[in-house]
Amino acid sequence: MTMKRKKISVIGSGFTGATTAFFLAQKELGDVVLVDIPQMESPTKGKALDMLEAAPVQGFDANITGTSNYEDTKDSDIVIITAGIARKPGMSRDDLVQTNQKIMKMVTAEVAKYSPNTIIIVLTNPVDAMTYTAYKESGFPKERVIGQSGVLDSARFRTFVAQELNMSVKDITGFVLGGHGDDMVPLVRYSHAGGIPLETLIPKERLAEIVDRTRKGGAEIVNLLGNGSAYYAPAASLVEMAEAILKDQRRVLPSIAFLEGEYGLHGIYLGVPTILGAGGIEKIIELDLTEAEKVELNKSVESVKKVMKILA
Numbered sequence: 001m002t003m004k005r006k007k008i009s010v011i012g013s014g015f016t017g018a019t020t021a022f023f024l025a026q027k028e029l030g031d032v033v034l035v036d037i038p039q040m041e042s043p044t045k046g047k048a049l050d051m052l053e054a055a056p057v058q059g060f061d062a063n064i065t066g067t068s069n070y071e072d073t074k075d076s077d078i079v080i081i082t083a084g085i086a087r088k089p090g091m092s093r094d095d096l097v098q099t100n101q102k103i104m105k106m107v108t109a110e111v112a113k114y115s116p117n118t119i120i121i122v123l124t125n126p127v128d129a130m131t132y133t134a135y136k137e138s139g140f141p142k143e144r145v146i147g148q149s150g151v152l153d154s155a156r157f158r159t160f161v162a163q164e165l166n167m168s169v170k171d172i173t174g175f176v177l178g179g180h181g182d183d184m185v186p187l188v189r190y191s192h193a194g195g196i197p198l199e200t201l202i203p204k205e206r207l208a209e210i211v212d213r214t215r216k217g218g219a220e221i222v223n224l225l226g227n228g229s230a231y232y233a234p235a236a237s238l239v240e241m242a243e244a245i246l247k248d249q250r251r252v253l254p255s256i257a258f259l260e261g262e263y264g265l266h267g268i269y270l271g272v273p274t275i276l277g278a279g280g281i282e283k284i285i286e287l288d289l290t291e292a293e294k295v296e297l298n299k300s301v302e303s304v305k306k307v308m309k310i311l312a
C-alpha cells in the first residue's frame with residue numbers, strides 16, 4: 001500500500017508562517033507549501049530552501065517549497081492562514097481589522113478555488129473576526145474553518161502556572177474561553193496541576209495575577225520584541241491543531257468555532273473547547289459556567305461583536 005504524504009499550505013511567510021512551516025516539516029506532518037505575495041516570492045523561496053537544507057541534519061522527510069502562485073497549493077489537506085499585518089507596541093489586535101480583512105478575503109478566495117475540500121486554520125488578527133471572514137468568503141461548512149487562539153492562550157497560562165509552582169509544564173492543564181483579546185476568560189476552575197485543582201495550590205490573589213498576565217500575554221511579547229508579535233508559541237499552537245486534524249487524533253483543544261446556539265450564542269466565531277479530528281471541528285463541548293464566568297464570557301463576546309461590526 002502506498003501512503004501519500006499530506007500537503008499543508010501556509011499562507012504568509014513572515015514570522016509566524018515561516019516558523020509554522022519549519023515546525024510542520026520537523027514533525028514530518030506533510031509536505032509544506034509556503035505562500036506569500038509576488039513581491040515576497042524570492043525571500044519566501046529562500047526561507048523554504050533554507051529550511052529544506054536543515055532536513056539532512058535534523059533527519060526529517062518533508063518537502064518545503066516557497067511560491068506566490070496559488071496553483072501550487074492545489075488539493076491541500078490543510079491550509080493555515082497567517083497572511084496580514086501584525087501589531088506594534090501601543091496597538092490593539094483590533095486596529096488591524098481593516099487591512100487584514102482585505103487580505104483575508106483575497107487569500108481565502110484563492111485557497112478555496114484550488115482546495116475546495118481543505119480545512120482552513122486562521123491565525124491572522126483580529127482572529128475571531130478574521131476566522132468569520134474566511135468562513136463567509138470560502139463558503140465552506142463551519143467545521144472546516146477554524147481559528148487559533150485558545151491553544152496559545154492556554155499555553156501561556158500553563159507556562160506561568162508551571163513557573164509559579166516549579167512543576168513540569170507537561171502536568172499543567174489550562175482552559176481559556178472567549179475571544180482572543182484582553183477580556184478572554186481563563187477558566188481557573190477547569191485548570192489543574194497533575195490532576196489537582198489549581199485553586200488548592202495557588203493563593204487566589206496570585207491566580208488572579210496569572211490570569212491577568214495571560215490576558216495580556218500577546219502585548220507582553222509585542223512590547224519586548226518592539227517590532228512585531230509572538231511567533232514561536234503561536235506556530236507551535238497551529239501545529240498542534242493541524243496534527244490533531246491530519247492524524248484524526250480527536251484531541252480536546254480550544255478552537256475558534258462558529259457558534260449556532262452553543263453557549264447561548266448565534267452567528268459568531270469564538271474560542272470554545274472542541275474536539276479536533278479528520279473532519280476539522282468534530283464537536284463543540286459546552287461547559288457549565290458559573291454566573292461570574294458567564295458575565296466574563298459575555299464581556300468578551302461584546303468585544304468580538306464590536307470588531308465584527310466593522311467588517312465590510
Ligand SMILES: NC(=O)C1=CN([C@@H]2O[C@H](COP(=O)(O)OP(=O)(O)OC[C@H]3O[C@@H](n4cnc5c(N)ncnc54)[C@H](O)[C@@H]3O)[C@@H](O)[C@H]2O)C=CC1
Pocket residue numbers: 011012013014015016017035036037040082083084085086087096100103106107122123124125126127148149152180228229230231234
Ligand atoms: N491568533 C493568534 O493567536 C496570533 C495571531 N497573529 C497574527 O498573525 C498575523 C501574522 O503575523 P506575523 O507572521 O508575525 O506577521 P509578518 O508581518 O511577519 O508576516 C505576515 C506575512 O503576510 C504576508 N502577506 C501580506 N499580504 C498577503 C497576501 N495578500 N497574501 C499572502 N501573504 C500576504 C506578508 O508579506 C508577510 O510576509 C498577524 O495578523 C498577527 O497579528 C500572530 C500571533 C498569534
Ligand SMILES: O=C([O-])CC(=O)C(=O)O
Pocket residue numbers: 086087093125152180217218219221222229230234
Ligand atoms: O499579540 C499579538 O498581536 C499577537 C497575538 O495574537 C498573540 O501573541 O497572542
